[in-house]
Amino acid sequence: MENRKEQIISFSIDFIKKYGFDSFSYKDLSEAVGITKATLHHHFPKKEDLGLAVCKALKENGQKLRMKTDGLNTAKEKLRYIFDDAIDYVKRMEICPLCSLQAEYNVIPDSMKKMVIDLSEREIDFIAQILQEGIDEGSFEFKGNPRSMALMILTSYKGSILYSRTINGDIITLVLQQIYDQIIK
Amino acid sequence: MENRKEQIISFSIDFIKKYGFDSFSYKDLSEAVGITKATLHHHFPKKEDLGLAVCKALKENGQKLRMKTDGLNTAKEKLRYIFDDAIDYVKRMEICPLCSLQAEYNVIPDSMKKMVIDLSEREIDFIAQILQEGIDEGSFEFKGNPRSMALMILTSYKGSILYSRTINGDIITLVLQQIYDQIIK
DNA sequence: GTCTATACAAAGATAGAC
């Protein structure tokens, strides 16, 4: 059953979103998946191996999102799609798993740190690229360059996630809308 | 030695900033302070007790910052002071300890969750109040109400912190400057 | 207040049978 590995990774991502990589155990995971700890270790001998597999899966998820936006016609549609996706995420009381890993950066293995850096860079490039497209199309207009605006969007988003757990009210929609209005001409 | 408690709390805050509450141990702390684990337990029987004492200290730190800004004359000066303080923080490669606790919200004891919620609200109120002052003084002008702009500032700041560990370059200055320009008339 | 010693549970990991 090659799907077992994917199933384990999927549950791991759920745990990372909820508790972070350092704060869930093979015991938690074994109960969620319905197999023993020993079997988990068979698939992923060390937790670090599992962590790396998760990072790889996150990279693939990012590529899928990119393919979806590639299918859209305008930069405006692309940006709207990404924002709606982000808002949905938070509304499900979920958290971007990369956000958890970024917060735990100092306690994850070095091999995972490298992947987290790579994923963070990709995220920024992805948004910056769409912003550049919007400028080229003449539909976006904002202060600063695409990369700094991409950082603005992503930092606000990640920060909203942190607050969404402790503060009532729809922070993410509010914040992203404020940014959206700054970008669209 | 009543200072011992404060010393322990101070080291704990350092560990929380670096690794988070869940990811440092009484062993780590005992080595940093230079006393045994047993002595730590004498001062703070359970880690939850220590966590609550830390939250209380963070609240006091917040009140001290408020007193400092109260001594300044204009809202503009107050905002600039807070922004510079935040930028310094990140430049020292440090992280807002509340940010760590917010990220770990799902794994900290319930008693600490309450404190984290309270601290988060206070932070927002503090910024929102200064923004309101600036409007009243006629020196600030921005879209939306003071609370939503305060959220914008804080979410960007917390998000910048997450990225600052994984991305090279001065994100925080860039992002906060972009916001500052939006606020100052 | 501080220590040594110790208890207890949880987490990560391995051996070996089926």
Add this chain to the structure above:
DNA sequence: GTCTATCTTTGTATAGAC
């Protein structure tokens, strides 16, 4: 691929002496 059993290390916590 999955299990039971076991091991090791670490983390939290307590007892009791000084």
